[in-house]
Amino acid sequence: MRDVYIVGTGExxxxxxxxxxxxxxxxxxxxEALKDSGARWSEIQAIMxxxxxxxxxxxxxxxxxxxxxxxxTGIPVVNVYNACATGSAALRMAYNSIASGETDTxxxxxxxxxxxxxxxxxxxxxxxxxDVLRWRMTxxxxxxxxxxxxxxRFEKYGDTPEDLADIKVLLSQFGAKNxxxxxxxxxxxxxxxxxxxxxxxxxxxxxxxxxDGAAVVILSADxxxxxxxxxxxxxxxxxxxxxxYGDPTIRISALSAPAKAEAPMLSESxxxxxxxxxxxxxGPEDVDVLELPDNSSWHYLQYLETCGFCGExxxxxxxxxxxxxxxxxVVVNPSGGFSSFGEAIGAQAIWQVVEAADQLxxxxxxxxxxxxKVAMAQTYGxxxxxxxxxxxx
Amino acid sequence: MEVxxxxxxxIPRLPELFSWTDEGVRIRSAKCHDCGTYFFPEYxxxxxxxxxxxxxxxxxxxxxxxxxxxxxxxxxxxPPFKTDGDIAPYGLGLVEFPEGICVAxxxxxxxxxxxxxxxxxxxxxxxxxxxxxxxxxxxxxFRAVK
Numbered sequence: 053m054r055d056v057y058i059v060g061t062g063e064x065x066x067x068x069x070x071x072x073x074x075x076x077x078x079x080x081x082x083x084e085a086l087k088d089s090g091a092r093w094s095e096i097q098a099i100m101x102x103x104x105x106x107x108x109x110x111x112x113x114x115x116x117x118x119x120x121x122x123x124x125t126g127i128p129v130v131n132v133y134n135a136c137a138t139g140s141a142a143l144r145m146a147y148n149s150i151a152s153g154e155t156d157t158x159x160x161x162x163x164x165x166x167x168x169x170x171x172x173x174x175x176x177x178x179x180x181x182x183d184v185l186r187w188r189m190t191x192x193x194x195x196x197x198x199x200x201x202x203x204x205r206f207e208k209y210g211d212t213p214e215d216l217a218d219i220k221v222l223l224s225q226f227g228a229k230n231x232x233x234x235x236x237x238x239x240x241x242x243x244x245x246x247x248x249x250x251x252x253x254x255x256x257x258x259x260x261x262x263x264d265g266a267a268v269v270i271l272s273a274d275x276x277x278x279x280x281x282x283x284x285x286x287x288x289x290x291x292x293x294x295x296x297y298g299d300p301t302i303r304i305s306a307l308s309a310p311a312k313a314e315a316p317m318l319s320e321s322x323x324x325x326x327x328x329x330x331x332x333x334x335g336p337e338d339v340d341v342l343e344l345p346d347n348s349s350w351h352y353l354q355y356l357e358t359c360g361f362c363g364e365x366x367x368x369x370x371x372x373x374x375x376x377x378x379x380x381x382v383v384v385n386p387s388g389g390f391s392s393f394g395e396a397i398g399a400q401a402i403w404q405v406v407e408a409a410d411q412l413x414x415x416x417x418x419x420x421x422x423x424x425k426v427a428m429a430q431t432y433g434x435x436x437x438x439x440x441x442x443x444x445x
Numbered sequence: 446m447e448v449x450x451x452x453x454x455x456i457p458r459l460p461e462l463f464s465w466t467d468e469g470v471r472i473r474s475a476k477c478h479d480c481g482t483y484f485f486p487e488y489x490x491x492x493x494x495x496x497x498x499x500x501x502x503x504x505x506x507x508x509x510x511x512x513x514x515x516x517x518x519x520x521x522x523x524p525p526f527k528t529d530g531d532i533a534p535y536g537l538g539l540v541e542f543p544e545g546i547c548v549a550x551x552x553x554x555x556x557x558x559x560x561x562x563x564x565x566x567x568x569x570x571x572x573x574x575x576x577x578x579x580x581x582x583x584x585x586x587f588r589a590v591k
């Protein structure tokens with residue numbers, strides 16, 4: 053396997069775009085990535101594309117639609133879905149294609165246009181799709197799952213409502229300075245604590261919205277492309293994990309979980325991150341910037357522990373001591389996180405990598421983490437999907 | 446033990462998830478005698494790796510368990526969830542059964558503010574709405590044992 057570099061990245065700003073289709077949103081990110089890399093479209097030898105599950109046939113063939121816009125070249129175009137870790141899968145395939153020598157330059161694309169409001173079941177067959185059960189029998193939107201786990205943390209470790217609110221405050225301060233963010237208002241602890249209770253103990257501002265957006269990375273092992281790139285970033289590892297038997301987490305769409313833990317919580321993310329640490333020889337202690345999946349304030353705390361940035365039950369301590377802020381042990385989500393962007397299923401994992409790469413390339417403006425050498429992007433997808441990417445300069 | 450699929454005009458919204466018995470409402474599960482895992486629903490098997498998967502038996506979980514965790518949902522869940530009227534705020538929780546499996550469900554007929562982890566809960570039915578034929582359409586739910 054040979055070294056693979058990010059030679060170009062692109063983003064479409066995130067928001068709700070009712071006047072555009074996904075190809076138009078994706079086009080902006082692809083064009084930006086091409087320009088950034090200096091590569092011509094016809095030099096891209098493979099496209100790995102995250103699909104849009106709410107986009108019908110076109111959404112499931114997102115890569116072909118985007119290829120068509122820029123010009124069809126006959127290369128492999130593969131479309132993939134792994135819930136909110138979809139982009140991790142696309143990136144990993146592009147990486148493996150290059151690392152194995154199949155191609156020299158490949159693109160990972162993620163674009164999504166999300167429906168408004170809740171993401172309910174997409175089929176009617178409970179025997180086949182257990183998502184149907186939770187929507188018909190128990191009335192459990194996604195945040196309920198996070199609240200159930202969050203309650204346990206409160207009881208076990210002493211996390212407080214103020215901790216959850218402070219996470220939103222921190223993320224909003226970063227989001228306010230990120231030109232591509234959807235939400236740019238800075239919040240105070242009081243404002244967050246006064247926002248509506250959604251599912252106790254999670255409040256409205258402590259849960260991410262759903263957005264439209266796109267992100268693209270161009271990867272290469274071609275020495276000329278790497279040399280021509282404006283600050284190439286090395287992919288030290290990009291991995292995926294699935295859940296492990298005996299994981300006690302109540303996983304989204306499931307209505308049961310084992311009572312006795314025989315695997316770590318969020319075992320898919322535990323697995324992906326440990327694979328990445330092993331492959332790269334880099335550990336949490338080396339990471340300067342961590343982009344973690346802050347679908348809610350609970351995730352922020354839990355992921356610090358799941359990925360080994362502190363011991364079990366210690367995340368609130370890191371938070372309270374400022375260890376996740378500028379100047380702390382690891383700067384968490386200097387992008388502003390999903391809290392400031394919202395999630396766009398097919399795009400968010402690649403977006404996290406683009407934001408992490410921006411820090412390594414010194415492009416983060418007022419949010420720039422000084423002397424950033426190692427960045428990590430961690431994803432979380434329902435039904436046991438996760439990806440970890442570690443980047444270095 | 447007598448096991449019934451309907452009860453006095455009440456029918457389940459979806460079949461094979463719970464039963465009425467003369468020993469209370471019981472969650473339907475399946476146990477794999479090879480790997481020891483209990484499944485819910487009974488038709489969604491999740492075996493231990495390398496299990497031969499040959500000896501799976503349908504079982505009913507105990508009627509009582511302990512509250513593993515809970516939340517109070519302050520907004521009505523959108524369709525296809527359906528109840529006669531807006532029931533928010535409503536309780537949702539995980540109950541840990543002695544068999545070694547936690548099952549999620551609505552928490553009803555309980556003072557939600559008084560809930561505490563570890564307390565004893567029992568499985569009951571909960572009528573969500575009346576259908577066109579006049580049946581009371583029900584789901585399983587939990588309440589605190591008084």
